[in-house]
Amino acid sequence: MVAVFWKDLRLIVRDRVALIGAMVVPILVISLIAGALLDNGDRTRLLLPVVDEDEGPVATAFTKLLGEHAEVRTVSRSEAERLVRDDNDAAAALVFPIGLSRSYLQGQPGDIELLTDPAQAYGLQAIRVLLLLMDQEAQALADPLSENLIVVEKISLTGSRREVNSFDENVPGFALLFVLIVVIFGTSMALHDERDWGTLPRLLVAPAGFTWMVLGKLGARFVLGLVQMLVLFVWAHWFFGVSLGPSPSALLALSAAMVFTTVSVGLVVAGLARTREQTQPLSLAVVMLVSLLGGLWFPPEFVPEWMRDVQPAIYTSWAMRGMNDLVLRDRGLEAIQGSVAVIFGYGLVTLVVGMRLFRARHSAR
Amino acid sequence: MSAALVTKNLRRSYDEREAVRGISLEVNEGEIFGLLGPNGAGKTTTLSMISTRIWPTSGDAWVFGKHVVREVHAARRLLNVAPQEESLYPDLTGQENLEFFARLWDVPRADRPARVEEALEAVELSGRRNDFVRSYSGGMRRRLNLGCALVSSPRLVLLDEPTVGVDPQSRVHIFQAVRKLREQGVTILYTTHYLQEAEDLCDRIAIIDEGQVVALGTLAELLNLSTATEVIELRFAEPLREEAALAGLAGVQRVESSGSLVRLFVSHAEPVLAAVCGQGVVKQPIIQVRVTPVSLETIFIELTGKELRD
Numbered sequence: 001m002v003a004v005f006w007k008d009l010r011l012i013v014r015d016r017v018a019l020i021g022a023m024v025v026p027i028l029v030i031s032l033i034a035g036a037l038l039d040n041g042d043r044t045r046l047l048l049p050v051v052d053e054d055e056g057p058v059a060t061a062f063t064k065l066l067g068e069h070a071e072v073r074t075v076s077r078s079e080a081e082r083l084v085r086d087d088n089d090a091a092a093a094l095v096f097p098i099g100l101s102r103s104y105l106q107g108q109p110g111d112i113e114l115l116t117d118p119a120q121a122y123g124l125q126a127i128r129v130l131l132l133l134m135d136q137e138a139q140a141l142a143d144p145l146s147e148n149l150i151v152v153e154k155i156s157l158t159g160s161r162r163e164v165n166s167f168d169e170n171v172p173g174f175a176l177l178f179v180l181i182v183v184i185f186g187t188s189m190a191l192h193d194e195r196d197w198g199t200l201p202r203l204l205v206a207p208a209g210f211t212w213m214v215l216g217k218l219g220a221r222f223v224l225g226l227v228q229m230l231v232l233f234v235w236a237h238w239f240f241g242v243s244l245g246p247s248p249s250a251l252l253a254l255s256a257a258m259v260f261t262t263v264s265v266g267l268v269v270a271g272l273a274r275t276r277e278q279t280q281p282l283s284l285a286v287v288m289l290v291s292l293l294g295g296l297w298f299p300p301e302f303v304p305e306w307m308r309d310v311q312p313a314i315y316t317s318w319a320m321r322g323m324n325d326l327v328l329r330d331r332g333l334e335a336i337q338g339s340v341a342v343i344f345g346y347g348l349v350t351l352v353v354g355m356r357l358f359r360a361r362h363s364a365r
Numbered sequence: 366m367s368a369a370l371v372t373k374n375l376r377r378s379y380d381e382r383e384a385v386r387g388i389s390l391e392v393n394e395g396e397i398f399g400l401l402g403p404n405g406a407g408k409t410t411t412l413s414m415i416s417t418r419i420w421p422t423s424g425d426a427w428v429f430g431k432h433v434v435r436e437v438h439a440a441r442r443l444l445n446v447a448p449q450e451e452s453l454y455p456d457l458t459g460q461e462n463l464e465f466f467a468r469l470w471d472v473p474r475a476d477r478p479a480r481v482e483e484a485l486e487a488v489e490l491s492g493r494r495n496d497f498v499r500s501y502s503g504g505m506r507r508r509l510n511l512g513c514a515l516v517s518s519p520r521l522v523l524l525d526e527p528t529v530g531v532d533p534q535s536r537v538h539i540f541q542a543v544r545k546l547r548e549q550g551v552t553i554l555y556t557t558h559y560l561q562e563a564e565d566l567c568d569r570i571a572i573i574d575e576g577q578v579v580a581l582g583t584l585a586e587l588l589n590l591s592t593a594t595e596v597i598e599l600r601f602a603e604p605l606r607e608e609a610a611l612a613g614l615a616g617v618q619r620v621e622s623s624g625s626l627v628r629l630f631v632s633h634a635e636p637v638l639a640a641v642c643g644q645g646v647v648k649q650p651i652i653q654v655r656v657t658p659v660s661l662e663t664i665f666i667e668l669t670g671k672e673l674r675d
């Protein structure tokens with residue numbers, strides 16, 4: 001096993017370009033994401049062209065309300081179409097049609113037209129939210145009681161930190177996502193290497209046997225994944241001030257458990273795939289599923305109810321929970337022991353299953 | 366002399382197809398034993414069962430008394446194999462490949478440099494030891510493929526068509542390496558579909574066809590199997606239609622025809638030749654006549670009815 005382990009590490013290290021790529025690309029992407037989050041605070045306001053064909057009081061009131069949240073520009077219909085369709089400056093333009101004020105004041109539903117550019121999904125989403133807001137505020141004007149009068153003071157119950165920034169909320173999730181991608185793809189493909197090189201027949205008759213050979217390969221992938229994950233965290237810490245929690249050993253334990261289980265998942269993928277080519281769509285599917293359901297894509301408060309229900313079944317959610325304990329709640333090793341144990345347990349089961357699958361497929365008995 | 370390898374009624378099926386149908390062999394320690402057979406005869410399958418790569422469907426095999434299934438780990442330590450397909454790491458150097466396989470076969474650290482050195486010398490690759498295997502020529506790769514099987518100092522070496530696709534010079538290198546192994550007392554099981562190799566290199570030969578041993582013995586013993594002593598090869602302009610006429614000639618023991626080539630197995634060529642050429646037994650024009658003594662090739666054709674060609 002040790003021989004295979006060192007041989008694989010040597011091959012990994014020897015392929016400089018791939019190695020640097022594996023380290024640098026995630027760092028770059030994380031930096032980009034962090035950069036995007038950084039912009040979020042003072043980003044230029046949303047442009048919303050408005051075509052006022054109504055020219056009545058309702059359209060005027062709505063335009064004013066919208067103006068508090070977005071940069072509203074009253075334009076002609078053709079100008080609005082140009083902004084949306086040709087220049088793509090705005091995700092959508094709003095048209096208050098003729099007669100809107102009259103029907104609205106009579107209590108009848110009025111149609112508002114939205115000229116959209118479906119390609120700008122985010123902008124569109126934001127504008128939809130704005131419209132909801134507009135509707136709500138218009139009602140609130142008539143009904144002062146619905147206004148939100150309670151002010152919430154933030155008191156952290158779970159740790160010493162009062163405030164978390166958007167880096168702390170988002171970067172660990174993306175870091176985990178990257179480790180997932182690189183480790184699952186890397187492991188599942190590496191396990192097919194020996195077959196492609198034609199060295200599998202020799203390895204299969206080596207005294208150590210199949211299981212140890214596979215474990216040696218997984219070991220090399222584990223080391224690579226762990227180094228990568230830690231490099232990523234250290235980078236996020238130094239350059240973006242992401243908190244890594246109070247305890248390095250806790251971070252290491254969590255990272256090790258996460259990478260171990262992810263390597264095992266890579267083995268399962270390799271076991272399910274007959275060829276190296278088949279590992280790619282499978283890896284992609286698994287990465288997407290595990291990261292999405294595990295809650296790596298959004299901060300926890302955005303996770304819908306049903307997803308919260310399935311999360312305990314997904315090991316990455318435990319990793320995310322652990323990361324949140326460390327990063328957001330500033331807790332130490334004892335707080336994440338449970339998560340680490342659960343992740344590790346998942347890893348062991350996955351390893352056994354993966355070994356069986358892979359053995360059934362590749363050690364022709 | 367003790368037996369290095371014993372197989373008893375080895376069988377192996379892939380799905381429905383039976384690739385090996387009861388092969389029983391006894392290979393003595395220190396001999397070069399040839400498995401000669403056409404493509405698909407079951408040579409690789411047999412070797413794979415002996416090397417413990419696959420389990421037999423039924424039957425048994427022992428390597429120096431160790432059963433290949435029940436004592437698989439002990440058996441593995443005693444043998445090594447150079448697979449038919451190259452089995453090397455292109456991104457390691459020749460030496461690193463050897464070092465890796467030495468380590469994989471648990472060669473003690475202290476012995477490794479010497480073993481690697483010996484293997485490099487045996488396959489004459491010392492000069493290219495530090496080059497990446499991907500920069501090797503095909504013949505050099507085949508030699509390294511053999512070297513990797515020697516680095517663990519096995520007592521039984523299984524070589525699966527080690528000379529396929531190599532130039533005559535590399536072939537000579539490989540032959541020398543194999544003979545040197547025999548001098549050191551190593552037992553070699555050598556599969557090939559080249560008759561010449563079997564004749565030149567092997568102490569004993571088993572001819573296998575369709576998963577079965579059809580003949581086994583030394584070259585001399587195999588040649589004695591035939592009651593014929595000479596073979597007349599007749600080439601016609603087109604496939605022969607009058608085979609019966611030839612078979613009926615006095616002195617012809619057997620007729621094998623493949624396309625426009627017809628072989629007559631005879632005890633004395635002269636009278637038969639006279640009959641065929643002089644008396645016009647066949648009407649079709651003959652464009653070439655050749656008389657050869659009985660050889661492994663003719664024996665092979667006699668036994669299997671098949672040509673052995675690439």
Ligand SMILES: Nc1ncnc2c1ncn2[C@@H]1O[C@H](COP(=O)(O)OP(=O)(O)OP(=O)(O)O)[C@@H](O)[C@H]1O
Pocket residue numbers: 379380382383384402403404405406407408409410411449558
């Ligand atoms: N993995 C496999 N799955 C299914 N059939 C197989 C497999 N390996 C070999 N066979 C079949 O078993 C038979 C014997 O194959 P084998 O490779 O042992 O022949 P061989 O004598 O080594 O031939 P060659 O000279 O071409 O190497 C063939 O009919 C082959 O199609």
Ligand SMILES: [Mg+2]
Pocket residue numbers: 408409410449525
């Ligand atoms: Mg073969």
